[in-house]
Amino acid sequence: MNLSIDMKELDNDIHVKVSGEIDAYTAPKLKESLQPVAEKENSQLIVDLSDVSYMDSTGLGVFVGLFKTVKAGGGELHLVGLSDRLQRLFDITGLGDIMNIDSKVKGGVE
Template sequence: MNLKVEINKLGEQAIVSVAGEIDAYTAPKLREAIIPLAEEPNPNITINLKNVSYMDSTGLGVFVGLLKSVRKNGGQLNLVELSDRLERLFSITGLSDIIDISSKSEGGVQ
C-alpha cells in the first residue's frame, strides 16, 4: 500500500501529482497533504491522477472533503488524467457531476 503525493506551486495554482493506491490505509496521507491547499483563500488546485492504480470509497471521501473546503474558500478543483477505471468510479458515484474532471492533462500538468 504505497502512495506518493507531490505538490508543485505554479503561481496561484497548486499542481498535485498522486501515484499509487488510494485506500483506507493511504487516504489519510493524501488528505493530510492536500487539505491545507484547499484552506488557502481562493485555492486553485489541479490533481493529476494518471498514476493512481486503485481507489476505494475512502479515497472518494477525501475528494468530497477537498471539494467542500475548496468551495468554502472560493476556489476551483480540477482532476485530470484519470484512468478509465477512475472515470467510471467518479461517474457511477455521481461525483463527476460536481467535480471538474478531464481525462486530458491541462494547465501544464504532465
C-alpha cells in the first residue's frame, strides 16, 4: 500500500498530485500532508487524483475534512482527474453534488 504526494504552491494556488491507494493505512499521511495547506486563508487547493487506483471511506473522510477546512478559510477545494470508479464513489455518497469535482485535470504537478 503505497501513496505518493507531490505538491507545488504558487501564491494561494496549491496543486497536489496524489498517486497510489488511499485507505485506512495511507489516509493519515494524506491528511497530514494536506491539512497545513488547507488551513491557509483563501487557498485554492487543486488535487489531481488521476493516478489513484483505490480509495475507501477513510479517504472520503479525509476529503470531507479538507473541504470543510478550506471552505472555512474562504478557499476552494477542487478534485480533478477522477476515474469513473472514484467519481461513482463521490456520487453515491452525495459528495459529488457538494464538492468541486472535474474529471479533467487542470494544471497540476509535473
